[in-house]
Amino acid sequence: MTPSPTSSDNKSPLRVKKVIVLTTAMLTFIPFWKAAAIVLCDFGSSAFYAGGIAMRAFGPAFPWFILAVMLFAGVLLAVYIESCSLFVRGGVYKVVRDGLGDNSAKFAASAMAFDFLLTGPISAVTAGHYLSGLINSFLVQFGAGFLIPEKGFSVLFGLLVTAYFWRQNVKGIEESSGKSAKIIAFSLAVCFLLAIWAFITMALRGVQMPPMTLQFTPEALGWLKDLDWHKTIGALGMMIAFGHSVLALSGLETLSQVYREIEYPKPQNLKKAAILIFVFAMVFTGGLTFLSALIIPQDLIAGKYNENLLSGLAMSMAGPNFLKLIMQTLVVVAGVVMLSGAVNTALIGSNALLNRVAEDGILTDWFRKIHRKYGTTYHIINIVAFCQAVVIILSRGNVYLLGEAYAFGVIWCFVLETGSIIMLRFKRAAEKRDFMFPLNIKYENYYIPVGMMLVFLFLLGVALVNLFTKQISTVSGVCFTIFLFTVFKISERLNAKKANTMFEEGYRERMNTAAASDLQAVVQEIEKPNRVLVAVKDPDNLYHLEDVLSTVNVEDTEVIVLYAKPVENVLLRQDMRSNAADERELFTQVIFLAEKYGVPVVPVMVQSNDAFYAMVQVSAATDAKEIVMGVSGRHGSNAQMERVVMAFSALKDAELKHPVTARILWEGREVSYRFNR
Amino acid sequence: MEFHENMDSKTTGKFKISSLLSPERIFLVTDKPAKAEVIRRLTQAVCSGENNLEASDVLAQVLKREEGISTTLDTGLSIPHARLEELDSFKAALAVLPQGIEEPSGPHLEIKAMFLFLSPARQAFFQQHLQILSALAEVFKPDFIAELSMCKTVQEIAAKLADE
Numbered sequence: 001m002t003p004s005p006t007s008s009d010n011k012s013p014l015r016v017k018k019v020i021v022l023t024t025a026m027l028t029f030i031p032f033w034k035a036a037a038i039v040l041c042d043f044g045s046s047a048f049y050a051g052g053i054a055m056r057a058f059g060p061a062f063p064w065f066i067l068a069v070m071l072f073a074g075v076l077l078a079v080y081i082e083s084c085s086l087f088v089r090g091g092v093y094k095v096v097r098d099g100l101g102d103n104s105a106k107f108a109a110s111a112m113a114f115d116f117l118l119t120g121p122i123s124a125v126t127a128g129h130y131l132s133g134l135i136n137s138f139l140v141q142f143g144a145g146f147l148i149p150e151k152g153f154s155v156l157f158g159l160l161v162t163a164y165f166w167r168q169n170v171k172g173i174e175e176s177s178g179k180s181a182k183i184i185a186f187s188l189a190v191c192f193l194l195a196i197w198a199f200i201t202m203a204l205r206g207v208q209m210p211p212m213t214l215q216f217t218p219e220a221l222g223w224l225k226d227l228d229w230h231k232t233i234g235a236l237g238m239m240i241a242f243g244h245s246v247l248a249l250s251g252l253e254t255l256s257q258v259y260r261e262i263e264y265p266k267p268q269n270l271k272k273a274a275i276l277i278f279v280f281a282m283v284f285t286g287g288l289t290f291l292s293a294l295i296i297p298q299d300l301i302a303g304k305y306n307e308n309l310l311s312g313l314a315m316s317m318a319g320p321n322f323l324k325l326i327m328q329t330l331v332v333v334a335g336v337v338m339l340s341g342a343v344n345t346a347l348i349g350s351n352a353l354l355n356r357v358a359e360d361g362i363l364t365d366w367f368r369k370i371h372r373k374y375g376t377t378y379h380i381i382n383i384v385a386f387c388q389a390v391v392i393i394l395s396r397g398n399v400y401l402l403g404e405a406y407a408f409g410v411i412w413c414f415v416l417e418t419g420s421i422i423m424l425r426f427k428r429a430a431e432k433r434d435f436m437f438p439l440n441i442k443y444e445n446y447y448i449p450v451g452m453m454l455v456f457l458f459l460l461g462v463a464l465v466n467l468f469t470k471q472i473s474t475v476s477g478v479c480f481t482i483f484l485f486t487v488f489k490i491s492e493r494l495n496a497k498k499a500n501t502m503f504e505e506g507y508r509e510r511m512n513t514a515a516a517s518d519l520q521a522v523v524q525e526i527e528k529p530n531r532v533l534v535a536v537k538d539p540d541n542l543y544h545l546e547d548v549l550s551t552v553n554v555e556d557t558e559v560i561v562l563y564a565k566p567v568e569n570v571l572l573r574q575d576m577r578s579n580a581a582d583e584r585e586l587f588t589q590v591i592f593l594a595e596k597y598g599v600p601v602v603p604v605m606v607q608s609n610d611a612f613y614a615m616v617q618v619s620a621a622t623d624a625k626e627i628v629m630g631v632s633g634r635h636g637s638n639a640q641m642e643r644v645v646m647a648f649s650a651l652k653d654a655e656l657k658h659p660v661t662a663r664i665l666w667e668g669r670e671v672s673y674r675f676n677r
Numbered sequence: 678m679e680f681h682e683n684m685d686s687k688t689t690g691k692f693k694i695s696s697l698l699s700p701e702r703i704f705l706v707t708d709k710p711a712k713a714e715v716i717r718r719l720t721q722a723v724c725s726g727e728n729n730l731e732a733s734d735v736l737a738q739v740l741k742r743e744e745g746i747s748t749t750l751d752t753g754l755s756i757p758h759a760r761l762e763e764l765d766s767f768k769a770a771l772a773v774l775p776q777g778i779e780e781p782s783g784p785h786l787e788i789k790a791m792f793l794f795l796s797p798a799r800q801a802f803f804q805q806h807l808q809i810l811s812a813l814a815e816v817f818k819p820d821f822i823a824e825l826s827m828c829k830t831v832q833e834i835a836a837k838l839a840d841e
Contacts, residue, residue, distance in 0.1 A: 636745075649810070652815060673804070
């Protein structure tokens with residue numbers, strides 16, 4: 001039997017006084033396929049509009065470019081894998097800040113905010129187009145004699161979807177990753193049916209490959225329309241066309257947000273997720289867009305089905321009309337749920353982004369104001385949702401217009417992210433990377449990222465070409481970016497004093513604390529048969545926790561992370577309250593490490609006047625087989641181990657169920673003691 | 678008395694505390710001296726007859742250790758100790774304090790038994806050192822300390838320890 005802490009005399013002054021269980025949403029980890037599903041709900045949704053927008057910009061060659069963009073997505077996924085492996089918390093904004101500095105980070109944040117501001121509306125309005133297209137198909141089928149106005153309906157539907165997710169986000173209700181996986185599975189099934197039917201249709205009707213000829217509209221050439229360069233320099237034309245297709249990459253950046261949630265072993269699972277995303281994007285976005293170009297008559301792609309291309313694919317198949325209507329219904333269901341998911345992701349993403357910016361002290365406290373009831377940063381959510389609603393109304397249901405504006409944020413984010421990763425190769429040369437983008441030249445201590453530099457140059461080229469060709473994008477994107485950049489700058493100045501304090505304090509994980517009646521309440525939360533208790537105190541001394549997280553078998557072992565916060569009436573040589581760590585800072589670091597390794601932990605804080613007693617009490621209550629500590633710089637490992645041995649043995653009042661090992665770990669060394677039965 | 682047995686942790690339960698103590702190193706302290714004074718008396722007892730140990734040096738080392746993490750348990754047992762370069766065997770002395778004395782670092786703790794314990798400093802002995810600490814903490818529970826406190830003579834205490 002393990003020592004029975006709760007049954008021991010509570011008269012003793014050396015006992016746990018109060019048990020507090022800490023919870024955070026970030027302590028559950030998901031398998032790679034669920035992570036891929038979350039990314040695909042956003043990234044994959046561009047399949048529903050990217051082809052139509054590209055067709056309108058440069059004609060029937062569009063499927064080749066959408067396919068090329070999807071292939072290029074594979075390259076960008078590799079960039080993201082290297083970015084994620086550096087584990088810079090906070091996504092693109094923080095990566096750019098580390099790599100290129102504060103101003104570039106503000107620019108990246110502005111570009112990303114612009115991206116999110118348009119992702120929501122383009123997704124919501126496109127969903128409206130798919131739905132109104134379906135309703136009209138039924139109205140025609142049943143001879144209703146009237147049609148609903150698609151653009152008006154799309155605006156209304158877009159506003160409703162945005163309002164719904166605005167409310168959900170204010171309430172802090174998060175969509176589960178399981179739901180995303182179901183949406184993707186359903187979409188894949190629809191994609192499979194579409195593909196089978198499309199191949200049958202092609203077998204019956206014959207097939208002609210889409211031409212590679214680029215037929216730019218004057219609108220698509222923007223300020224270059226009066227120049228003939230793009231006709232003489234083929235590569236420039238290709239870049240312009242690629243620039244008009246690049247919005248199909250939207251949502252890929254979700255991977256850097258999801259990375260922290262991926263379970264152990266993180267690097268391998270990230271690679272698996274990236275492969276899954278790439279294959280799905282090729283098949284779903286690339287494949288279905290290509291099939292659409294092969295099957296839908298060109299005039300219908302440019303006209304009736306321009307804003308609901310995949311509905312057009314369903315309705316252009318060979319076969320009876322009712323079957324086509326069923327197929328269209330399935331496409332619309334998949335489209336509406338995926339696109340609505342993207343609306344939600346845009347709200348979540350922009351909220352997270354602006355929170356990161358606010359945490360750096362760049363935005364005033366007003367933005368970070370927490371909702372009294374739901375605990376969410378509702379001011380940020382309100383602003384983003386309001387702006388999205390305005391964009392929806394201003395678009396008047398025109399998906400092409402939204403798509404044109406949209407590309408600015410997408411492409412500049414990729415440019416800055418890639419540039420930052422290149423800079424980090426030099427700034428953080430010594431840091432171990434689980435993955436490096438291919439094509440590197442080793443020079444002294446550096447791996448010169450030749451491959452990534454080529455990607456960067458290509459992205460920069462596309463971004464610069466877009467500046468001249470996509471007038472709407474350039475004007476609206478530049479105006480918005482300058483506006484937000486200025487807001488950041490002014491706000492940062494107004495907030496300067498506070499910002500310095502916050503910078504020193506650093507990021508703090510949002511955690512809920514719940515007082516438990518006793519230690520048994522903690523035990524009830526634990527399901528796995530083996531338990532390791534890791535005692536923590538100093539956020540800068542967590543080597544031992546990292547060692548446990550990197551070696552633990554997550555399948556059968558629960559890692560309980562304990563902080564024994566000192567209270568009054570202490571027994572040690574000083575007032576221990578002065579030694580108390582800021583538990584939010586401590587557990588933020590604990591959670592950061594848990595995320596880094598993808599290992600769930602159970603964070604527990606107890607208040608006690610003797611950390612060693614508290615530790616052995618919790619170890620006994622949780623039936624831990626191991627107690628792991630970091631070394632104390634003040635007392636040394638031997639004195640620490642002596643005290644643990646004394647405390648454990650004094651508490652032990654019967655035979656142990658199993659041996660318990662106490663370990664003190666520090667860089668390259670270990671002191672251990674095994675309590676046998 | 679010396680303790681040479683090469684223990685591993687499995688033998689901890691068989692370890693007899695009495696094997697570390699001779700009656701001349703057991704004290705029944707009926708008054709209420711300060712903790713440091715009890716440590717001094719026990720140190721002198723351990724060092725007497727040991728040519729290689731200077732009592733004042735040993736006391737200084739024990740008191741220095743006492744400045745670190747507390748060696749007093751809430752069971753009423755205090756285990757002041759030190760690891761000494763001069764030693765190649767374990768040495769100990771026991772004081773039973775029926776009146777109880779105050780633990781200076783914690784006003785709510787009362788010391789009713791003090792086991793002074795000296796170990797060889799070499800790392801090879803550290804596991805045994807821990808095993809002895811473990812055995813002491815396990816044996817000297819409040820009920821056993823209360824029994825020792827009821828004893829009228831050192832011989833009775835020695836007998837109780839031998840029976841444990």
